[in-house]
Amino acid sequence: MIQSTNTFDSSVKAVEWSNGRLRLLDQRVLPAVVRYLEFDDVNQVADAIRSMVVRGAPAIGITAAYAVVLAAMAAHKKDPHLWQEIIQPDLERLIKARPTAVNLAWAIGEMQKLFSGCDGDPEPALLARAKEIHEQDIRANRTLGDLGSEVIGKTQGVLTHCNAGALATGGYGTALGVIRSSWSKGYIKQVYVNETRPWLQGARLTTWELMQDQIPVTLITDNAASLLMKSGRVQWVVVGADRIAANGDVANKIGTCQLAITAKHHRVRFMVAAPTSTIDLHMPSGDEIPIEERPENEVLGCLENKIAPENCTAWNPAFDVTPGALIDAIVTESGVINRPDEKKIRALFTP
Amino acid sequence: MIQSTNTFDSSVKAVEWSNGRLRLLDQRVLPAVVRYLEFDDVNQVADAIRSMVVRGAPAIGITAAYAVVLAAMAAHKKDPHLWQEIIQPDLERLIKARPTAVNLAWAIGEMQKLFSGCDGDPEPALLARAKEIHEQDIRANRTLGDLGSEVIGKTQGVLTHCNAGALATGGYGTALGVIRSSWSKGYIKQVYVNETRPWLQGARLTTWELMQDQIPVTLITDNAASLLMKSGRVQWVVVGADRIAANGDVANKIGTCQLAITAKHHRVRFMVAAPTSTIDLHMPSGDEIPIEERPENEVLGCLENKIAPENCTAWNPAFDVTPGALIDAIVTESGVINRPDEKKIRALFTP
Numbered sequence: 001m002i003q004s005t006n007t008f009d010s011s012v013k014a015v016e017w018s019n020g021r022l023r024l025l026d027q028r029v030l031p032a033v034v035r036y037l038e039f040d041d042v043n044q045v046a047d048a049i050r051s052m053v054v055r056g057a058p059a060i061g062i063t064a065a066y067a068v069v070l071a072a073m074a075a076h077k078k079d080p081h082l083w084q085e086i087i088q089p090d091l092e093r094l095i096k097a098r099p100t101a102v103n104l105a106w107a108i109g110e111m112q113k114l115f116s117g118c119d120g121d122p123e124p125a126l127l128a129r130a131k132e133i134h135e136q137d138i139r140a141n142r143t144l145g146d147l148g149s150e151v152i153g154k155t156q157g158v159l160t161h162c163n164a165g166a167l168a169t170g171g172y173g174t175a176l177g178v179i180r181s182s183w184s185k186g187y188i189k190q191v192y193v194n195e196t197r198p199w200l201q202g203a204r205l206t207t208w209e210l211m212q213d214q215i216p217v218t219l220i221t222d223n224a225a226s227l228l229m230k231s232g233r234v235q236w237v238v239v240g241a242d243r244i245a246a247n248g249d250v251a252n253k254i255g256t257c258q259l260a261i262t263a264k265h266h267r268v269r270f271m272v273a274a275p276t277s278t279i280d281l282h283m284p285s286g287d288e289i290p291i292e293e294r295p296e297n298e299v300l301g302c303l304e305n306k307i308a309p310e311n312c313t314a315w316n317p318a319f320d321v322t323p324g325a326l327i328d329a330i331v332t333e334s335g336v337i338n339r340p341d342e343k344k345i346r347a348l349f350t351p
Numbered sequence: 352m353i354q355s356t357n358t359f360d361s362s363v364k365a366v367e368w369s370n371g372r373l374r375l376l377d378q379r380v381l382p383a384v385v386r387y388l389e390f391d392d393v394n395q396v397a398d399a400i401r402s403m404v405v406r407g408a409p410a411i412g413i414t415a416a417y418a419v420v421l422a423a424m425a426a427h428k429k430d431p432h433l434w435q436e437i438i439q440p441d442l443e444r445l446i447k448a449r450p451t452a453v454n455l456a457w458a459i460g461e462m463q464k465l466f467s468g469c470d471g472d473p474e475p476a477l478l479a480r481a482k483e484i485h486e487q488d489i490r491a492n493r494t495l496g497d498l499g500s501e502v503i504g505k506t507q508g509v510l511t512h513c514n515a516g517a518l519a520t521g522g523y524g525t526a527l528g529v530i531r532s533s534w535s536k537g538y539i540k541q542v543y544v545n546e547t548r549p550w551l552q553g554a555r556l557t558t559w560e561l562m563q564d565q566i567p568v569t570l571i572t573d574n575a576a577s578l579l580m581k582s583g584r585v586q587w588v589v590v591g592a593d594r595i596a597a598n599g600d601v602a603n604k605i606g607t608c609q610l611a612i613t614a615k616h617h618r619v620r621f622m623v624a625a626p627t628s629t630i631d632l633h634m635p636s637g638d639e640i641p642i643e644e645r646p647e648n649e650v651l652g653c654l655e656n657k658i659a660p661e662n663c664t665a666w667n668p669a670f671d672v673t674p675g676a677l678i679d680a681i682v683t684e685s686g687v688i689n690r691p692d693e694k695k696i697r698a699l700f701t702p
Contacts, residue, residue, distance in 0.1 A: 031660040192666075195650070195658070197548060197572040203651075203658045211660055219665040221548040221650055222573045223606025227642075227671040230608075255574025257581075261616045262609045291578075299546070299572055300554075302653040307546070307554045309382040309562055314570040315543075320578040 012166035012209050014059050015066070017131065022066045024054045027167060031208040042071035042090045049097040049104070052199065056168020057242045057278055058137050061103030064094055065130035068111040072122045083122065084115050099290040100251055100319045101242040102280040107133055137170035140275040140333035145177030148238065148273050148331040152182050157190040157234040159225060162253035163205040164240025164273065174240040174273040176209065178331065183215045191217045192228055196253060198298040198316065222255050229266035237263045241274040241330075248324025248340030249286025250274075254317055260326040269328040276332045276348060286321030294318045363517040363560050365410050366417070368482065373417045375405045378518060382559040393422035393441045400448040400455070403550065407519020408593045408629055409488050412454030415445055416481035419462040423473045434473065435466050450641040451602055451670045452593040453631040458484055488521035491626040491684035496528030499589065499624050499682040503533050508541040508585040510576060513604035514556035515591025515624065525591040525624040527560065529682065534566045542568045543579055547604060549649040549667065573606050580617035588614045592625035592681075599675025599691030600637025601625075605668055611677040620679040627683045627699060637672030645669045 016023045022039040028051065029035055037053060039045050045067040048054060054063050071090040075083035091112070095105055110133060114125055152158065158179060162168075165176030172180065182188045191210055196202035203219055210217040220228060228234055237259055243251040250256070250272050263270045283289055299314035301307055308314070330337040330345075337344045367374045373390040379402065380386055388404060390396050396418040399405060405414050422441040426434035442463070446456055461484060465476055503509065509530060513519075516527030523531065533539045542561055547553035554570055561568040571579060579585055588610055594602040601607070601623050614621045634640055650665035652658055659665070681688045681696075688695045 032657070195548065197546065197574055200653075200658050207663045208660045211663065217664070219650055219659050219663055221605065221667075223548055223604075223609070224666065224668055224671075226609035226612065227605065227668050228666070230671075253574075254572065254578065258574070258577035258609055258613045261577065262612050265612045299570055302551075303656045303658060305654045305656055306383070307551050307654060308570050309555075309559045312558045312562065312570055313568070315575065315579070316572070317575055317578050320575075320581075 014167045046094045046097045057101035057103040058169040061107035065107040065133045069126045134170045141172040141177040143333040145181035148178030149181035155235040158236045159192045159234045161194045162196045163201040165209045175238045194222045229268045238271045244279045245283040247342045250322045251289045257320040257322045260322045273331045292318045365518045397448045408452035408454040409520040412458035416458040416484045420477045485521045492523040492528040494684040496532035499529030500532035506586040509587045510543045510585045512545045513547045514552040516560045526589045545573045580619045589622045595630045596634040598693045601673045602640045608671040608673045611673045624682045643669045
């Protein structure tokens with residue numbers, strides 16, 4: 001992996017291993033409340049992923065890796081010989097917590113590779129690997145952040161959607177990693193963020209995260225993106241990804257696809273920033289990526305308020321797929337792919 | 352004007368003249384609270400328009416016409432000879448209440464045409480004209496609703512944005528007039544509505560209005576429109592307009608332009624439904640239409656909840672302009688314009 005020399009740090013830690021337990025920043029209550037929750041039970045971690053205590057594809061992957069450590073510790077305590085069997089239902093529950101992001105399955109798969117080599121207490125080896133996955137993600141973010149900032153170069157402003165920041169990753173961020181690098185180099189003057197209904201990751205998390213680091217951020221509704229682009233305030237849209245198919249189609253937060261379509265119309269460029277762990281070569285195109293549908297009440301309300309009439313019906317798909325043809329650049333820690341296609345994506349994995 | 356034979360009625364009345372006063376349904380608190388406010392002071396009506404007690408271009412126009420009656424009644428009481436002079440500052444304040452919708456200025460202009468012919472008490476003549484403007488709007492809606500439904504024909508579903516319904520007009524609605532007509536003829540099976548942040552006209556008003564009339568409606572976030580179109584659930588997007596320029600560019604609720612861009616991408620057709628009073632032949636293109644910017648707090652919060660961090664900055668343009676080239680049909684009470692351009696729009700006004 002290319003090493004980053006960027007030392008600009010983020011103060012935000014969404015996932016941490018602390019005194020033998022997993023500590024998660026509760027993203028459901030930000031920015032009003034900054035609260036950490038601690039976990040020692042794998043099934044509670046699965047619930048936390050489902051209810052979005054932690055969210056963001058890379059952060060979910062890292063959380064799952066630590067959750068495998070918790071599961072193995074408990075199972076080994078129960079039966080030191082059969083722990084690998086005991087753990088299976090836990091891992092299946094964990095993998096099903098959220099279907100769209102591939103990083104969850106990827107991280108669990110990485111951890112499982114070590115199982116057969118574990119003699120005796122599996123904790124030391126598994127914990128070391130989980131920490132490695134975590135650190136690897138931060139390094140990847142720094143590297144792809146640097147690479148992405150050089151693609152953007154010196155310009156005026158960028159628009160981002162959802163939260164692909166330190167809160168969504170091991171730290172630093174993917175889309176916000178690019179934005180942090182661009183800002184620290186003086187390449188950009190202003191960041192705009194879509195509020196990102198229904199869960200308001202943009203309004204609640206991205207504004208908060210950038211304000212922690214004194215990066216100038218202006219919040220807009222998801223509806224205002226077209227006028228923002230037309231006004232000349234932004235030259236690039238930068239987003240993260242939950243899963244990238246082999247042909248370059250990108251599953252990401254609902255609303256990403258119409259942002260890419262709108263950017264193309266206004267000749268604003270469109271960047272996807274993601275570690276290679278988000279690329280799923282088994283998925284030939286975006287059409288095969290499972291799209292999670294979440295509860296209606298996320299759409300029928302906004303935070304605690306009900307916004308729609310009683311008995312109103314809603315549809316709440318959490319992700320959409322942006323065709324590779326609408327993407328100017330996919331930026332990973334292994335390199336930048338301009339105008340992605342299957343050949344260029346497979347080449348990333350060829351030494 | 353073409354007469355509609357459609358008798359399907361809406362039970363919703365946003366604006367009414369009642370016992371010498373103007374009665375408005377308070378749209379700020381719907382659907383949780385159904386509350387009517389009464390006005391006998393023109394400046395309070397201007398405040399009500401600014402604070403969106405009443406909203407929607409045609410409804411604002413009708414409200415302004417009745418407000419001119421209130422202003423003239425008060426001014427004539429003060430001085431029966433100088434009332435036309437006394438009234439001028441009131442009318443200027445009224446016209447400035449909201450800048451984007453042309454119907455406000457149009458209706459006030461229509462009322463002013465009668466001033467010179469008013470001998471003695473101006474109330475009877477002005478009130479008769481305000482009621483005529485009101486009834487003309489309802490007739491126009493019914494007619495354009497019928498015309499629009501025939502353009503759509505028998506299909507599956509339509510998507511609408513904001514509220515261009517009975518609540519936004521004299522009654523019946525423009526976009527929702529088309530949808531009411533389509534539904535009553537059995538042409539469509541399902542209506543989808545964008546929640547329409549920041550003011551949530553879709554979530555709060557359009558759902559409520561359609562549910563009053565038992566028309567099946569499903570609420571989505573503004574972000575889900577692209578996936579909805581891709582899924583094949585909708586064949587048309589139908590919206591209203593706040594001002595239509597001479598070249599066919601359409602100013603409408605923020606988010607409309609990216610909806611049109613997205614519809615074009617997915618080969619979903621795009622209809623604007625509006626009375627001819629919304630067409631402003633003095634505006635050569637959409638670039639000259641003034642776009643209202645509303646307070647930041649509408650974006651920083653959602654109903655009573657704050658959603659963004661303290662001291663966060665926001666940008667809140669309330670409208671955007673959709674280029675005529677992205678519009679398949681503009682439907683008015685005087686006829687349907689396919690693929691609008693200046694020649695076709697001017698032809699509407701040529702007898």
